[in-house]
Amino acid sequence: MIYDSPLVSGRLLQRYKRFLADVRLDDGREVTAHCANTGSMLHCAEPGSRVWLRDSADPKRKLRYSWEWVEVAGRWRACINTARPNQLVQEALQQGLAGHGPLASLTLGYQLQREPKVEDGRLDFRLHSHADQPDIWVEVKSVTLLNDLSAVQPGLGRFPDAVTARGLKHLQRLIATVAGGERALLLFCVPHEGINRVQAAADIDPAYARALAQAAAAGVEVLAFGVDFAHADQQAGMTLSQPLPVVIE
Known part of the structure; x- marks a missing residue:
């Protein structure tokens, strides 16, 4: 973007x-x-x-x-505007539909729908296939909490940075989607140059950390991607870039 x-x-x-x-x-x-x-x-x-x-x-x-x-x-640099990660992921998903970008292997052959309805609300995206393939439901979360600025090996990003009842509900929706025979993806977008891996912040929100582990065990796919920043006097932007490891306990 x-x-x-x-x-x-x-x-x-x-x-x-x-x-x-x-x-x-x-x-x-x-x-x-x-x-x-x-x-x-x-x-x-x-x-x-x-x-x-x-x-x-x-x-x-x-x-x-x-x-x-x-x-x-x-x-x-870190982007604190929480609307931007969804824009970055949408851009990457649209590029992936044409076979380009970091999400191409996930999205090729699908059609993209924004904010699809689920039984008790909405998720961020739905990838629909006309072929004999299950739909993919996608929820995006932004990670900007760098765990320890003084650590010998910094770089651990954690989510959430505050208790999130909404995030917990999203995990429950994703688990239900997998139980219904479709695919579900939790995508951590990491617009923070200092973060190189992601983990649930169990000390901040233990319920979310437990639910994340349960979601992964239930078949929810959990991915994380970093963000490249471009900033000049005449132009500024960001791009979803390389995959990052997710640590699930």
């Missing part, structure tokens, strides 16, 4: 009320940006961190700027 305008950089002053962030831009102006992230953003909302905002340039918007990226520990 390519942003429709260059990102504006600055320093985070504070994140508050979950959806608001005060930022001092590089030109000295202080602005309030929308924060599209309902999680705790552990390690991703430290005051003083370098951040990048999207400027909508829309006078009708209450908040002109949207917070997109943060530099974690002065080393790694």
Whole structure:
């Protein structure tokens, strides 16, 4: 995905009320940006961190700027806008339908449906085949929690960063889908340059960690993919890239 305008950089002053962030831009102006992230953003909302905002340039918007990226520990870029992983995965799925990109082996020969209905809600995507193949139901989760910034071997990303009843419900839906004879895929999108493997955060949400292990045992396919960042004065973007290992206990 390519942003429709260059990102504006600055320093985070504070994140508050979950959806608001005060930022001092590089030109000295202080602005309030929308924060599209309902999680705790552990390690991703430290005051003083370098951040990048999207400027909508829309006078009708209450908040002109949207917070997109943060530099974690002065080393790694991470995307904190939780709408972006679904966009990245959708882009990769669409490329895969034509036989290109990191998800081509999964999607070739299927048709893509966004936000398909299930019995008690929706999942993110459905891959439908006209051939004698089971449909594939896909749920996407964004991983931005780097476990230990001071670790000798850093790189362990964990999900979730806060208790997630919604995420637990999604796992239960995926398990039910497999029980019904179709395929189900939980895809961890990792828009964080410092993460090279993924694991459930059992200390934060033990119920989710247990359910993830149960889902994997039931036949839910669990994958993770990293994200490549591209940022220049005139263009910024992200691309779903290499697969990452998922540790399931």
